[in-house]
Amino acid sequence: MTLGPLLIGIYVFVLAGFVGFEMITKVPPTLHTPLMSGANAISGITVVGAVAAATTDAPTVANILGALAIVTATINVVGGFLVTDRMLRMFGRKKPRALKAEGAGAAAGVSAEGREVVSK
Amino acid sequence: MSQELIRSIVVPIIYLLSTILFIFGIKQLARVKTARRGNAIAAVGMLLAIIGALLELGIVDYRWIVGGMLIGTVIGALFAIRVQMTSMPEMVALFNGFGGIASALVATSVYWDLVVQRGAAGTVYEALGTDEAITVMLSILIGGITFTGSLVALLKLQGKLRKGQPILLPARHYITFGLLFASFALGGIAVAAAGGDSVVWVLALSSVSLILGVLLTIPIGGADMPVVVSLLNSYSGLAASMAGFVIGNPLLIIAGAMVGAAGLILTQIMCVAMNRSLLNVLVGGFGVADGGGGGGSDEYTSVTSCGPEEAAMLLENAESVIIIPGYGLAVAQAQHAVRELADLLKDRGTRVTYGIHPVAGRMPGHMNVLLAEADVPYEELLEMDVINPEFKNTDVVIILGANDVVNPVASKDPSSPIAGMPILNAHEARSVFVVKRSLSPGYAGIKNELFEYDNTMMIFGDAKKVLQGLIGEVKDL
Numbered sequence: 001m002t003l004g005p006l007l008i009g010i011y012v013f014v015l016a017g018f019v020g021f022e023m024i025t026k027v028p029p030t031l032h033t034p035l036m037s038g039a040n041a042i043s044g045i046t047v048v049g050a051v052a053a054a055t056t057d058a059p060t061v062a063n064i065l066g067a068l069a070i071v072t073a074t075i076n077v078v079g080g081f082l083v084t085d086r087m088l089r090m091f092g093r094k095k096p097r098a099l100k101a102e103g104a105g106a107a108a109g110v111s112a113e114g115r116e117v118v119s120k
Numbered sequence: 121m122s123q124e125l126i127r128s129i130v131v132p133i134i135y136l137l138s139t140i141l142f143i144f145g146i147k148q149l150a151r152v153k154t155a156r157r158g159n160a161i162a163a164v165g166m167l168l169a170i171i172g173a174l175l176e177l178g179i180v181d182y183r184w185i186v187g188g189m190l191i192g193t194v195i196g197a198l199f200a201i202r203v204q205m206t207s208m209p210e211m212v213a214l215f216n217g218f219g220g221i222a223s224a225l226v227a228t229s230v231y232w233d234l235v236v237q238r239g240a241a242g243t244v245y246e247a248l249g250t251d252e253a254i255t256v257m258l259s260i261l262i263g264g265i266t267f268t269g270s271l272v273a274l275l276k277l278q279g280k281l282r283k284g285q286p287i288l289l290p291a292r293h294y295i296t297f298g299l300l301f302a303s304f305a306l307g308g309i310a311v312a313a314a315g316g317d318s319v320v321w322v323l324a325l326s327s328v329s330l331i332l333g334v335l336l337t338i339p340i341g342g343a344d345m346p347v348v349v350s351l352l353n354s355y356s357g358l359a360a361s362m363a364g365f366v367i368g369n370p371l372l373i374i375a376g377a378m379v380g381a382a383g384l385i386l387t388q389i390m391c392v393a394m395n396r397s398l399l400n401v402l403v404g405g406f407g408v409a410d411g412g413g414g415g416g417s418d419e420y421t422s423v424t425s426c427g428p429e430e431a432a433m434l435l436e437n438a439e440s441v442i443i444i445p446g447y448g449l450a451v452a453q454a455q456h457a458v459r460e461l462a463d464l465l466k467d468r469g470t471r472v473t474y475g476i477h478p479v480a481g482r483m484p485g486h487m488n489v490l491l492a493e494a495d496v497p498y499e500e501l502l503e504m505d506v507i508n509p510e511f512k513n514t515d516v517v518i519i520l521g522a523n524d525v526v527n528p529v530a531s532k533d534p535s536s537p538i539a540g541m542p543i544l545n546a547h548e549a550r551s552v553f554v555v556k557r558s559l560s561p562g563y564a565g566i567k568n569e570l571f572e573y574d575n576t577m578m579i580f581g582d583a584k585k586v587l588q589g590l591i592g593e594v595k596d597l
Binding site: 053061077 | 142143145146147149150151152155156158159160162163166169170172173174176177180181182184185187188189191192193195196197199200201203205208211212215216218219221222223225226228229230232233236237251349350353356357359360361363364365366367368369370371372373374375376377378379380381382383384385386389476478483484485486488489492493495498501503
């Protein structure tokens, strides 16, 4: 049996799909939104294909399409990863309330700096 | 090192590393403790992939590439920094669209370069190879549908397009299926057409795919947006995979397939949470047409309402309080106010938790993100299965801008449009406060029995204002 590029591609596609299912089936609801925006960033992988299409000495229609693809895919990549990090930072930070419990009432008003220190 | 060596060995290794980082990244992204690192790992994988792509190109004119990336970076960063947490569904919807159109553009660019610009003598499939010709057409189709579908979803999320209500064209199923078949036919004709003649067919295919995206999304109601956003997320992955087939790059195929799987899983979770099939959601028109069950009994007869003072008195003696947030909380930007109230109550020794319905809000996990923004510890947010047994022993439930997800009719009346939908059993608590602007129905378009229950009191008003009133009253106790 010999596999042409298309068949190999289909094999890879199906197997990667299963890997994706296996990894994500038990994701907790808290992470649904970050997972989605993170996945969104990863789907910006199209930028790899767009790069090859946008090389140019004399701009052609194909290059212009490629450059547009670079812009849209890069928006996805950069915006997606950054906003996911912004959300996950919120989940990660220690709550002033938890601090209060530890500090046994000493910390009635915890400053923003206090919160930062704790999170590190 | 020669360019040949770089292309045949170095670049494939870089792509493989990138694939591995994506897999680890996504795996860690699915656990709360490691999620942030997972996101960073995936981002490194992306950086590697881009470096690999540039190495593969070798020395070329980089101006357009760098220019495009700079523009994309600035726009993407601005979105990421400025977007409000209440608007995350809109941003994700928009980005799904960008992912889709990027893949369609890459495929079109490859086609244009190899077929039109090089003036290929024979047919399209001779110029591109049959496999590639077919995947080019599929990329254009899926990418186009994802793009306009996402834009329509965005408008609906913003409350435009008839305030997010379903738009039902006459004979819409025939039109949609007709266009779907037409798109396959157009793609087939384009593949078999001679080089220059194929342009018309490809353009026709692009147009039909854009129209299809609109038609597939407009009949779907606002409350079904979590499903639609998840599904479009899946499509954007699929589109990236197709682009991978076009340029023969397994990295794109793998990354796209994993995103596609992630989107499908979330879609499935959302459907289960509404006890509806995906097909039922996609056919659309929920709560509008076919007006079976509802009719007649839509009038409320015995609704009790009260003000913050009265509510505060009950809260004073409550030992346990469960807060149920819904989309109304996001609209009123009341997440910080709700945390403040919860803190006040906790200082008085009351146990406060949050009951989160899987489809509360407009995208999966929407409420969790909002409350995290207000520093509510995620341990206090309890899933439906966990919190439902608790309601019986709870003194006060405060429902903030949620409606259909607490309607007891779902488990009682089999003819109801939401029959069988799992709900939060808020009605089992001793007292229930429903903070809502009016008695208008939720997206299902039906009356909520809960509002007439003896243990229910309505507090009419904007969620944030009511909460501020409550905070003032509780402080004065």
